Amino acid sequence: MNISQTVLENSRVEITKAILVDLQKLSSYSGEPIAAVYADNLLRTMRKLRDKYIHDPCTEVVMALHDALAYSNRWIDYNASQYQGAYDLLASLVNQETITNLSVEDSILTLEDLGFETLPFGVKLDDSQDRDSDEE
Numbered sequence: 244m245n246i247s248q249t250v251l252e253n254s255r256v257e258i259t260k261a262i263l264v265d266l267q268k269l270s271s272y273s274g275e276p277i278a279a280v281y282a283d284n285l286l287r288t289m290r291k292l293r294d295k296y297i298h299d300p301c302t303e304v305v306m307a308l309h310d311a312l313a314y315s316n317r318w319i320d321y322n323a324s325q326y327q328g329a330y331d332l333l334a335s336l337v338n339q340e341t342i343t344n345l346s347v348e349d350s351i352l353t354l355e356d357l358g359f360e361t362l363p364f365g366v367k368l369d370d371s372q373d374r375d376s377d378e379e
Contacts, residue, residue, distance in 0.1 A: 254295070255292070255295075255296050255299060255301070256337065258288060258291060258292045258295070258296075259292065259301060259305070259333065259337050260337075261288050262285060262288050262289060262292065262305060262333065263330055263333055263334055263337075265281050265282075265284050265285035265288060266285065266326055266327075266329055266330040266333065267326075267327075267330055268281040269281045269282060269285065269318070269323075269326045270323045270324075270326035270327045270330060271323070273321070273322055273323040273326060274322070274323075278318075278319075282312065282318040282319075285312070285318075286309060286312060286313055286318075289305050289306065289308070289309040290309070292305055293305070293306055293309075300342040300343070300344070300346070300347050301333075301336055301337065301342055303347050303351075304332075304333070304336060304347055304350040304351060304354070305333070307350075307351045307354055307359075307361040308329055308333075308354055308359060308361070310361060310362070310363055310364065311354065311359035311360050311361050311363060312359075314360075314363035314364065315363070317360070317363070321358065321359065325357050325358050325359065328353075328357040329354065329357060329359065332350055332353050332354065332357075336350055
């Protein structure tokens with residue numbers, strides 16, 4: 244690993260540590276007005292990670308959590324144990340030497356198991372349309 248790779252890795256780790264701090268704070272202050280400050284900071288830091296390290300496997304997991312929190316301000320709906328679970332998951336992911344595609348998939352499924360809706364932007368099809376007009 245050369246110096247630029249080391250700096251890049253350290254920067255990603257530093258951003259991820261900032262995310263972990265905010266998740267810990269959200270876990271502590273869930274349901275209280277001050278949680279909005281930590282949620283705002285968390286979402287901004289998550290987008291910063293995405294902007295700087297879009298191809299990093301850890302970013303994919305972080306953005307799945309971001310979508311669950313940001314969509315319709317759902318961060319308000321999650322509780323302390325869910326935030327603690329997300330913290331534990333990301334902390335273990337950061338400590339892995341290499342993050343595989345399987346690790347990413349398992350991590351996103353773990354977020355789902357914790358109750359985070361990681362795909363909130365789904366499309367709903369309207370099956371109630373008059374099908375008789377299609378047959379004519």
